Amino acid sequence: MKTNMRRKLAQQPFEEKIYQVGQLLQLSAKLKSQRGANDLAFTARRLRLRENATRGVFADERQLGIRRDPLIISAIKRKAVLTFRYNGKQRTVEPQTYGLSTAGREVLRACERSVAKSSKPSGMAKLFDVAKTSELQETGLRFPQALPAHNPDDSAMTEIFATLPRQRRFSRPDVMAACNVTFRMGNELWGGSIPEGGAEIFSEA
Amino acid sequence: MSEEPTSIPLADVRRAANDLVAAGVIQDYALGGALAAIYYVEPFTTYDADIIFVAADKGLTAGIPAIYAHLQERGWPVEREHLVVHGFPGRFLAVAGLTDEAVREARKIEYEGVPAKVLRPEYIVAIAASVGRHKDLARIEQMLEQAEIEKALLDDILRRYKLRLPTS
Numbered sequence: 058m059k060t061n062m063r064r065k066l067a068q069q070p071f072e073e074k075i076y077q078v079g080q081l082l083q084l085s086a087k088l089k090s091q092r093g094a095n096d097l098a099f100t101a102r103r104l105r106l107r108e109n110a111t112r113g114v115f116a117d118e119r120q121l122g123i124r125r126d127p128l129i130i131s132a133i134k135r136k137a138v139l140t141f142r143y144n145g146k147q148r149t150v151e152p153q154t155y156g157l158s159t160a161g162r163e164v165l166r167a168c169e170r171s172v173a174k175s176s177k178p179s180g181m182a183k184l185f186d187v188a189k190t191s192e193l194q195e196t197g198l199r200f201p202q203a204l205p206a207h208n209p210d211d212s213a214m215t216e217i218f219a220t221l222p223r224q225r226r227f228s229r230p231d232v233m234a235a236c237n238v239t240f241r242m243g244n245e246l247w248g249g250s251i252p253e254g255g256a257e258i259f260s261e262a
Numbered sequence: 263m264s265e266e267p268t269s270i271p272l273a274d275v276r277r278a279a280n281d282l283v284a285a286g287v288i289q290d291y292a293l294g295g296a297l298a299a300i301y302y303v304e305p306f307t308t309y310d311a312d313i314i315f316v317a318a319d320k321g322l323t324a325g326i327p328a329i330y331a332h333l334q335e336r337g338w339p340v341e342r343e344h345l346v347v348h349g350f351p352g353r354f355l356a357v358a359g360l361t362d363e364a365v366r367e368a369r370k371i372e373y374e375g376v377p378a379k380v381l382r383p384e385y386i387v388a389i390a391a392s393v394g395r396h397k398d399l400a401r402i403e404q405m406l407e408q409a410e411i412e413k414a415l416l417d418d419i420l421r422r423y424k425l426r427l428p429t430s
Binding site for chain 1: 270272297300301302303304305306307308309371373374407408409
């Protein structure tokens with residue numbers, strides 16, 4: 058059946074066949090230009106959809122009171138110490154992770170510096186409800202890195218807006234031996250090297 | 263090529279080739295390649311025309327520089343080694359062996375009032391067998407299925423040029 062149809066097409070006058078080849082070329086050129094236009098339209102549509110989706114997410118978040126506070130995000134990125142009032146007390150913290158809790162609230166995982174212990178971190182990170190904070194600002198101080206127990210994939214959060222990288226931990230004795238400062242914190246031995254005024258702190262796992 | 267072809271200006275291509283014959287730049291020519299196959303089978307897309315010619319100059323270049331120089335001199339549009347008419351490229355290919363015989367045995371036709379020659383289907387099949395690319399094998403299948411082929415002639419050509427058709 059198909060072969061017969063093709064044979065029939067083959068028996069057309071040459072002029073007619075050449076005309077049809079010309080039509081095939083036109084069709085091919087049209088499809089190519091259409092495909093190019095479609096590719097552009099498709100990309101533009103995807104960008105619009107993504108933009109609208111992002112806008113939608115932000116709008117929904119605003120309705121829910123989610124701010125994605127740029128001050129907190131910036132402080133985490135730059136390892137800047139924050140201070141704020143919380144439950145009637147002034148807190149000074151080293152922010153570790155900022156995100157949405159499993160209950161849908163904006164939370165900040167941060168290590169509180171004790172005023173009594175001359176602004177040293179307590180070693181424990183607490184979860185702060187960002188909606189309950191006030192007078193949030195940077196102190197101007199910096200901290201070197203995340204806590205040893207810091208987990209960038211904080212299990213208390215469903216979405217993370219910003220987090221510190223995990224602390225580099227070494228258990229190799231030669232690394233510890235290279236440290237020019239060592240000290241014990243709780244059950245852990247800590248070591249540090251201070252090359253050219255900078256500080257690298259290692260802990261023995 | 264600067265623009266994509268949207269038609270086949272075959273009559274113009276043949277006028278250019280006839281012009282070369284008249285000027286003595288080439289001795290003879292025939293339409294080969296896909297367009298020759300289309301003479302015998304259903305139409306399909308092709309993007310150029312192969313003009314297989316018998317050179318007047320038997321030197322190493324087969325007179326190809328002279329062909330394009332002559333075409334340009336006569337006002338035909340030439341881009342590198344293609345005659346380009348309305349965006350459709352025509353390529354001049356010098357004969358050798360099988361193609362030489364194919365041109366000499368080519369069928370005389372008339373297209374839109376312009377006399378020309380087109381390779382016989384048996385030679386189209388034999389040339390495709392000698393080249394052997396995927397598209398040539400597909401062409402052989404198409405020709406055997408749709409064109410009226412003189413089997414004795416085809417067998418003779420294949421035997422003389424030591425060619426074999428692909429087995430399916």
